[in-house]
Every structure is written in structure tokens, then in C-alpha cells.
Amino acid sequence: MPNSKTYTDQLGNQHRFNQTPKRIISLVPSQTELLYDLGLEDSIVGITKFCVHPFHLKATKAIVGGTKQVKIDKIKALQPDIIIANKEENTLEIVESLQDICSVWVTDIITIEDNLQMISDFGQLFNKRIEAQKWIDKTNFALADFQHFIKDKEVKKVAYFIWANPYMVAGGDTFINELLKLNKFENIYDNHENLRGAEQHVAKYEGRYPEIVIQKMRIQGDPDYVLLSSEPFPFKDEHAFELGRHTHHATTIFVDGEMFSWYGSRLVKAIEYFKSLHERL
Incomplete structure (x- = not known):
């Protein structure tokens, strides 16, 4: 596939896409918020019942279950290009059960550096590099300011x-x-x-x-x-x-x-x- 691109998630799994994923399901509340902040509201087609920020998404997007239990048939019917999961929030069983539907991108966030890497990854994956860099810069600025605030x-x-x-x-x-x-x-x-x-x-x-x-x-x-x-x-x-x-x-x-x-x-x-x-x- 000459136009396909390969990306690697935070578990080291490789994902190949012929084009930028347009239909996204998020199984993690904080990552739903990030997708929204990167300007991807129109691409989000499904979220969990715990995805409460921004609040209006619960009224405009399909609810596909929780973080530990999902409705596989509902997810399949939404025809996602990609499902965003997290190693801690979602179970291995959920991830494996969804891999037959489409790519399941798994994040693994323990450090602040992991967090910045996730933002950068989403910028690459969803062609939102400028927006991702803005959030990385905002985060680094806030961190530097806080380090000064707390140093004594x-x-x-x-x-x-x-x-x-x-x-x-x-x-x-x-x-x-x-x-x-x-x-x-x-x-x-x-x-x-x-x-x-x-x-x-x-x-x-x-x-x-x-x-x-x-x-x-x-x-x-x-x-x-x-x-x-x-x-x-x-x-x-x-x-x-x-x-x-x-x-x-x-x-x-x-x-x-x-x-x-x-x-x-x-x-x-x-x-x-x-x-x-x-x-x-």
C-alpha cells in the first residue's frame, strides 16, 4: 500500500492506516477531553458513560458502555476507523475483543513525559500536529511556572x-x-x-x-x-x-x-x- 503510514502506540504495537482515521471511539474520559481539545469533536463517534468533559458530548455522541465493559455490537455498528484505549483504564480482554473491528490504539501513561508523548502521537495520527504542539507548549510552560512556584x-x-x-x-x-x-x-x-x-x-x-x-x-x-x-x-x-x-x-x-x-x-x-x-x- 504505497500511501499507507505506520504508527506505533505506547505499548509498541504498530498500526497501519491508508488515510487519517476519521471515525474515532474513545474508551477513556481524559483522552476524550484531549481529542476534543485537539479539534476532533466532529471525528468522535463514540464515548463511554464516564466521558463527562466536555459535558455536551454525552448528548451528541453514542455511549458505548463504560471503561471496563463495552457494547461490542454498538461499537461495530458505528464503523470506527480507530478505537482509543488505555492500558490501565481498559482491560486486555476489551482490547482483544475489539481488534477484529479496527485498530485499537493503547496508551500507557505513568510519567509526564508519557503524557506529552501521547499528545504528540495524537497530533501525528489525526493530522493535528499544530494543535498538539500548542498543548505541549502550554503544558511545558505551566510546568515551568509551577516548578518556580513550588521550589521553596x-x-x-x-x-x-x-x-x-x-x-x-x-x-x-x-x-x-x-x-x-x-x-x-x-x-x-x-x-x-x-x-x-x-x-x-x-x-x-x-x-x-x-x-x-x-x-x-x-x-x-x-x-x-x-x-x-x-x-x-x-x-x-x-x-x-x-x-x-x-x-x-x-x-x-x-x-x-x-x-x-x-x-x-x-x-x-x-x-x-x-x-x-x-x-x-
Whole structure:
């Protein structure tokens, strides 16, 4: 195919296209937002029920399920040229089940560099190089500004909770952990060695989102701040009170989970949010 181009996703899988993909299904909320911000609203034909930004897409695009369960027949009927997935958000089973329909492009975002690479990849893939470069430049400018803002701040120890009953936290090798580091927050669950007594959970969650025993928080790092994410679990005041009892002096803070876990163009907004968070502290 003389006019075809080959692109490589973040898992190293190669994808060949005869022309720029025009019909896109996104299975990842933050990546839906990025596609919109790159000027691809008209090309998006399907999204998940969790793709809430920008909000109007839920009324104008087909909903093809969630991030863990999708409606394969509905996806097939939309005749996509490409499906955008993510290694963490979507299961291997979903990716494999959709590969018979069209190319399934899988992103893998752990570092800020991974995030910038994804934006660049989308710019190449969808012929939106100028728009992608604008978002990369905006992100780099915001990061440089934030590094200046935070340079004199002290490092503080934190535990970042994502779930209750059982209690689960963000561990190492996660985008959340990278953004905690950016904020000069030392994640007490970054190191797997801190998880003695919960080895079975480390194995189950590969240490990335381990289930923890909150009664051991003092000996596992005794954080300065306990951060309760607004998603995926709706933490309440009683959770804050219970968790606070198991530290010596931690302040418990409700934080916007989208700002800590969404990648793509969201990082620019997140950095402004982090400034306001530090002003609250």
C-alpha cells in the first residue's frame, strides 16, 4: 500500500492506516477531553458513560458502555476507523475483543513525559500536529511556572486514598504518584516495602493501587496529609475522621481526583488547581 503510514502506540504495537482515521471511539474520559481539545469533536463517534468533559458530548455522541465493559455490537455498528484505549483504564480482554473491528490504539501513561508523548502521537495520527504542539507548549510552560512556584516548599508526606471498604491508595508506577511528586508530596505508599502485612494485595494490584490496613498508617509512614480523592469513591466526612484517627497529626483534605488522575490536556488545568491547593495548605 504505497500511501499507507505506520504508527506505533505506547505499548509498541504498530498500526497501519491508508488515510487519517476519521471515525474515532474513545474508551477513556481524559483522552476524550484531549481529542476534543485537539479539534476532533466532529471525528468522535463514540464515548463511554464516564466521558463527562466536555459535558455536551454525552448528548451528541453514542455511549458505548463504560471503561471496563463495552457494547461490542454498538461499537461495530458505528464503523470506527480507530478505537482509543488505555492500558490501565481498559482491560486486555476489551482490547482483544475489539481488534477484529479496527485498530485499537493503547496508551500507557505513568510519567509526564508519557503524557506529552501521547499528545504528540495524537497530533501525528489525526493530522493535528499544530494543535498538539500548542498543548505541549502550554503544558511545558505551566510546568515551568509551577516548578518556580513550588521550589521553596517543603516536602510533605502524604497518603492518597482512592477507595474505602476496603481502603485502597495510589501506589508507585502511577500517574497520580507522578503528580504527587510534582507537588513535593512524598507518597508513603510509593515503596512496596511499606506494605508489609498486605503482600497478597500487592500481588493482586501489582503495588499500583494496593489495599492497605489503615491501622498501620503510623508505622508505614505517618503522613502529614491524607488526601481523599473525589473519584472513583465518594468519600465522606466519616471517612476523613476515621483515617485521621490512625495518624499522629495528619490533616485530611478532600481533593479533586480528576486533577490528579486525568492526563492529556487536563494537566494544564491541574497545575492551576495545584497552586490553589498549596495556598489552602
